[in-house]
Amino acid sequence: MADIKYTANDFKSDQYVRFCPGCGDHGALTSLQRAMAELGVAPHETVVISGIGCSSRSPYYMNTYGFHTIHGRGAAIATGVKVANPELTVWQITGDGDCLAIGGNHFIHSVRRNIDLNVLLFNNQIYGLTKGQYSPTTTKGFASKSSPFGTVERPFRPAELTFGARGTFFARCLDIDVKNSTEAMVAAARHKGTSVVEVLVNCIIFNDGAHGWIASKETRAERTIQLRHGQPMLFGNNNEKGLVLDGFSLKVVTLGENGITEKDILVHDATTHDSTLHNLLANMEGPDMPIAMGVIRDVEEETYNEAVHNQITEVQATTTIRSFDELIDAMENWNM
Amino acid sequence: MADSTTRNEKKHVVIKFSGDSGDGMQLTGTLFSNLSAVLGNEISTFPDFPSEIRAPLGTLGGVSGFQVHLGATRVYTPGDDADVMVIMNPAALKVNAKSIKKGGIIIFDVDTFQPADLEKAGFSSENPFEELGLSETVQLVPAPLTSLTKKSLEGFGLDTKSVLRSKNMFALGLVCYLFGRPIEQAVHFLENKFKKKAAVLQANTKVLVDGFNYGQNIDASISRFQIGKSTNIEKGRYTIISGNKSTAWGLIAAAQKAGLKLFLGSYPITPATDILHELALRKDMGVITVQAEDEIAGICTAIGASFAGDLAATSTSGPGLALKSEAIGLAVMAELPLVVIDVMRSGPSTGMPTKTEQTDLLQALYGRNGESPVVVIAASTPDNCFDYTFAASKIALEHMTPVILLSDAFIGNGCALWKLPKLAELPEIKPNFAKPEMKGNIRVTSRDEDTKVRYWSVPGMEGFMHRNGGLEKDREKGAISTDAKNHQTMTNIRQEKIDNIVRFIPEQKLEGNPDADLLVIGWGGTHGHLISAVNKLNNEGKKVALAHFNYINPLPANTEALIRKFKKVIVCELNSGQFVSFLRSKIEGVSFEQYNKVEGQPFTVAELTERFTKILEEK
Numbered sequence: 001m002a003d004i005k006y007t008a009n010d011f012k013s014d015q016y017v018r019f020c021p022g023c024g025d026h027g028a029l030t031s032l033q034r035a036m037a038e039l040g041v042a043p044h045e046t047v048v049i050s051g052i053g054c055s056s057r058s059p060y061y062m063n064t065y066g067f068h069t070i071h072g073r074g075a076a077i078a079t080g081v082k083v084a085n086p087e088l089t090v091w092q093i094t095g096d097g098d099c100l101a102i103g104g105n106h107f108i109h110s111v112r113r114n115i116d117l118n119v120l121l122f123n124n125q126i127y128g129l130t131k132g133q134y135s136p137t138t139t140k141g142f143a144s145k146s147s148p149f150g151t152v153e154r155p156f157r158p159a160e161l162t163f164g165a166r167g168t169f170f171a172r173c174l175d176i177d178v179k180n181s182t183e184a185m186v187a188a189a190r191h192k193g194t195s196v197v198e199v200l201v202n203c204i205i206f207n208d209g210a211h212g213w214i215a216s217k218e219t220r221a222e223r224t225i226q227l228r229h230g231q232p233m234l235f236g237n238n239n240e241k242g243l244v245l246d247g248f249s250l251k252v253v254t255l256g257e258n259g260i261t262e263k264d265i266l267v268h269d270a271t272t273h274d275s276t277l278h279n280l281l282a283n284m285e286g287p288d289m290p291i292a293m294g295v296i297r298d299v300e301e302e303t304y305n306e307a308v309h310n311q312i313t314e315v316q317a318t319t320t321i322r323s324f325d326e327l328i329d330a331m332e333n334w335n336m
Numbered sequence: 337m338a339d340s341t342t343r344n345e346k347k348h349v350v351i352k353f354s355g356d357s358g359d360g361m362q363l364t365g366t367l368f369s370n371l372s373a374v375l376g377n378e379i380s381t382f383p384d385f386p387s388e389i390r391a392p393l394g395t396l397g398g399v400s401g402f403q404v405h406l407g408a409t410r411v412y413t414p415g416d417d418a419d420v421m422v423i424m425n426p427a428a429l430k431v432n433a434k435s436i437k438k439g440g441i442i443i444f445d446v447d448t449f450q451p452a453d454l455e456k457a458g459f460s461s462e463n464p465f466e467e468l469g470l471s472e473t474v475q476l477v478p479a480p481l482t483s484l485t486k487k488s489l490e491g492f493g494l495d496t497k498s499v500l501r502s503k504n505m506f507a508l509g510l511v512c513y514l515f516g517r518p519i520e521q522a523v524h525f526l527e528n529k530f531k532k533k534a535a536v537l538q539a540n541t542k543v544l545v546d547g548f549n550y551g552q553n554i555d556a557s558i559s560r561f562q563i564g565k566s567t568n569i570e571k572g573r574y575t576i577i578s579g580n581k582s583t584a585w586g587l588i589a590a591a592q593k594a595g596l597k598l599f600l601g602s603y604p605i606t607p608a609t610d611i612l613h614e615l616a617l618r619k620d621m622g623v624i625t626v627q628a629e630d631e632i633a634g635i636c637t638a639i640g641a642s643f644a645g646d647l648a649a650t651s652t653s654g655p656g657l658a659l660k661s662e663a664i665g666l667a668v669m670a671e672l673p674l675v676v677i678d679v680m681r682s683g684p685s686t687g688m689p690t691k692t693e694q695t696d697l698l699q700a701l702y703g704r705n706g707e708s709p710v711v712v713i714a715a716s717t718p719d720n721c722f723d724y725t726f727a728a729s730k731i732a733l734e735h736m737t738p739v740i741l742l743s744d745a746f747i748g749n750g751c752a753l754w755k756l757p758k759l760a761e762l763p764e765i766k767p768n769f770a771k772p773e774m775k776g777n778i779r780v781t782s783r784d785e786d787t788k789v790r791y792w793s794v795p796g797m798e799g800f801m802h803r804n805g806g807l808e809k810d811r812e813k814g815a816i817s818t819d820a821k822n823h824q825t826m827t828n829i830r831q832e833k834i835d836n837i838v839r840f841i842p843e844q845k846l847e848g849n850p851d852a853d854l855l856v857i858g859w860g861g862t863h864g865h866l867i868s869a870v871n872k873l874n875n876e877g878k879k880v881a882l883a884h885f886n887y888i889n890p891l892p893a894n895t896e897a898l899i900r901k902f903k904k905v906i907v908c909e910l911n912s913g914q915f916v917s918f919l920r921s922k923i924e925g926v927s928f929e930q931y932n933k934v935e936g937q938p939f940t941v942a943e944l945t946e947r948f949t950k951i952l953e954e955k
Contacts, residue, residue: 044796044798046795047644060815067804068805068807069806070665079636080641080643080648083599083641084599085795106632106636109629312622312624315620316620324759327588327621333756335572336573
């Protein structure tokens with residue numbers, strides 16, 4: 001099995017991909033298929049689960065086992081699949097409405113339990129399939145069909161929610177940046193536990209340019225920082241800028257200015273249990289700060305599926321009850 | 337034990353223990369029931385308790401009761417009215433005053449019948465028995481249970497609270513004496529119960545034995561009872577089991593029989609939670625239980641496990657079933673096996689969570705969007721919860737469909753004798769797995785053309801990959817489809833698949849007199865009361881029959897023919913007429929009479945016989 005080399009094409013189904021032309025989901029899907037090829041898990045041992053929404057159509061386009069379920073419940077159904085058969089590699093594809101509004105409860109609890117799922121959260125900050133209502137990640141004040149005078153709601157930040165639920169893995173990537181997206185998805189799959197990958201995707205119809213600040217390749221190096229574990233937090237066209245701690249906040253500095261050298265720059269540690277710095281990084285916003293991309297948090301902890309099966313193994317190692325008949329006999333019983 | 341002179345030989349006795357919800361009445365009743373069963377009696381129990389864990393002490397709302405019916409012959413119900421009542425406080429007396437038999441015995445804790453206690457229970461005089469009109473009709477046995485318990489535990493160094501909590505054991509000891517139960521056996525039960533708590537065991541044993549001895553000392557003043565061993569019971573090994581526990585056992589047996597792992601996704605809800613408790617204990621059997629974040633996740637984790645190839649179940653009660661509706665629809669559309677257990681309670685909304693009712697039938701049959709047929713089965717006794725849970729699992733796995741199993745608070749919490757089954761004696765379960773020769777050539781919609789059952793292939797199987805989901809699928813290709821004709825075809829197939837199951841379920845049985853003047857129809861947990869009423873009338877020379885349904889959708893094949901044989905038909909349910917409306921929609925031209933009750937309580941045999949007699953007398 002390990003000798004078989006897969007290509008992205010091995011993970012493409014025969015179905016015509018019905019995302020809108022120019023939709024960011026196309027790029028995200030490509031990245032996922034490439035990540036799957038790189039991981040080398042057989043298609044029949046891979047399961048893709050989704051809820052409802054544009055992104056949730058993805059299972060139909062994957063040549064794996066797939067289950068397109070009901071709105072918001074993908075996390076719960078994926079939990080059942082993974083706990084029932086931990087040998088499977090389980091992906092959950094979800095959107096900002098599916099994951100954080102109707103499915104918010106299931107999302108935080110799957111993260112809290114640390115079930116070994118790879119959650120791809122396609123965040124376009126809008127409801128697409130229902131034709132353009134604001135979502136829990138829509139920027140405050142945004143005018144949509146259901147908020148004609150602008151939303152009055154404060155949006156969620158998916159990373160903050162993940163950390164609040166004691167998440168062990170969080171990465172962020174951009175739909176059109178297939179290389180870094182593939183890298184983030186591969187890292188997510190290799191992480192044991194719930195891995196949340198926020199894929200910033202563009203909805204060309206209802207929220208075009210929501211991630212426009214970092215969309216352009218020319219300015220992306222200036223406006224984002226691609227984090228890598230063990231590497232200094234440098235960014236900019238020539239890696240001339242870096243991040244340092246200033247009190248309890250992050251600050252952008254320039255190498256060579258005010259005597260700053262590379263030694264002063266923070267080194268990214270994705271594996272530290274304390275999520276304080278991860279949270280600061282994930283919450284950075286333009287224009288003053290770069291948007292943090294890549295694997296922000298990647299911490300090892302026991303997974304729920306392991307714990308469930310370990311407990312069963314432990315009990316079974318010492319029990320004298322091994323069959324239904326023995327179970328029945330173990331109850332207090334008498335002849336009549 | 338020396339036999340006393342004044343023994344009442346009885347074939348049946350009903351005993352009720354009643355007190356504050358902290359008085360330990362459930363434990364007392366359970367111990368006494370088990371003791372009686374071990375000694376050869378038939379039993380049926382009915383725990384009736386408030387939903388509050390500890391309502392204010394001594395109030396009507398905090399009264400918790402446990403009724404048990406002992407018999408030397410067949411026992412079908414916990415009984416209507418009690419022959420003997422053990423009453424721990426005035427509130428318990430007030431709540432139960434109407435359900436003591438004429439000439440019955442009330443043993444009461446005289447220490448708790450102080451003016452303040454009486455006032456709390458809403459009595460206006462100092463003689464509550466007179467106030468309730470009981471002083472002439474029942475035999476009163478005042479016993480200072482509290483003070484005698486205190487005396488019994490002097491020198492044990494226990495705090496007052498712990499001492500007071502032991503008075504149920506004093507009552508149990510006394511009742512054991514009255515019913516000729518050997519005290520050694522009762523002590524043995526206590527030892528099992530408090531295996532790991534030596535101090536508690538010691539104190540409880542002391543009080544129990546003192547209660548028993550107290551009975552001996554006051555022997556002359558009370559009637560004693562003798563209930564012989566049941567002789568008409570099928571020989572074999574027996575235990576006592578509650579409906580919820582036997583439901584859990586049914587799932588375990590079915591999983592073993594099918595060669596699958598068992599998965600339960602559930603969320604705590606009264607009165608169904610014991611099913612989760614029992615299965616959570618069964619790591620030895622490899623059972624996976626997920627206590628989910630809500631009812632929806634309960635069923636959705638189960639659907640995920642079913643997709644992955646387990647025997648999957650979810651357990652709940654009415655409000656939870658409502659929350660699961662959409663997900664049941666997904667299992668219908670995805671054609672996945674799933675057992676949904678609804679231990680019905682009083683509704684609507686939160687209703688009366690610990691009280692019984694049969695008000696979820698129409699929700700089970702119809703409570704989903706779209707044309708969404710499912711199999712509906714109802715268990716009818718605590719012990720046959722096992723059989724029908726097994727049957728529900730078998731149908732789900734062999735017909736690739738969700739099955740809703742209806743139980744209720746009455747049979748779920750109630751206990752009955754259970755003849756221990758052997759796995760080998762149970763029917764085979766053969767899940768409809770895709771066959772190896774289908775490899776590489778199978779669609780999500782591929783099915784057995786005779787039964788319309790979809791083939792089951794699960795992740796991990798090479799060459800069987802597919803995409804399932806809640807969107808309509810093309811009948812041939814399995815891809816998503818909005819084709820008009822295809823949707824009609826698929827709707828018909830899903831219905832036909834369920835209708836076909838009629839070929840795999842038994843015909844409807846008739847009990848009682850086959851040439852009856854009146855056919856009684858019931859379903860689910862009311863069987864005990866209905867058959868008791870029917871037997872009673874037949875013994876009186878009347879001609880009555882009972883058709884008690886366990887298979888509701890689809891109905892057994894002979895249902896219509898069977899019903900049409902009778903001139904008078906009455907459908908009895910603990911709701912406002914849900915099954916009768918279902919029957920009317922299936923069978924035209926039959927004039928169904930109804931007997932309905934929505935009080936959160938089971939039927940009484942008395943009210944049923946009265947109603948049946950009246951119908952029989954009508955021209």
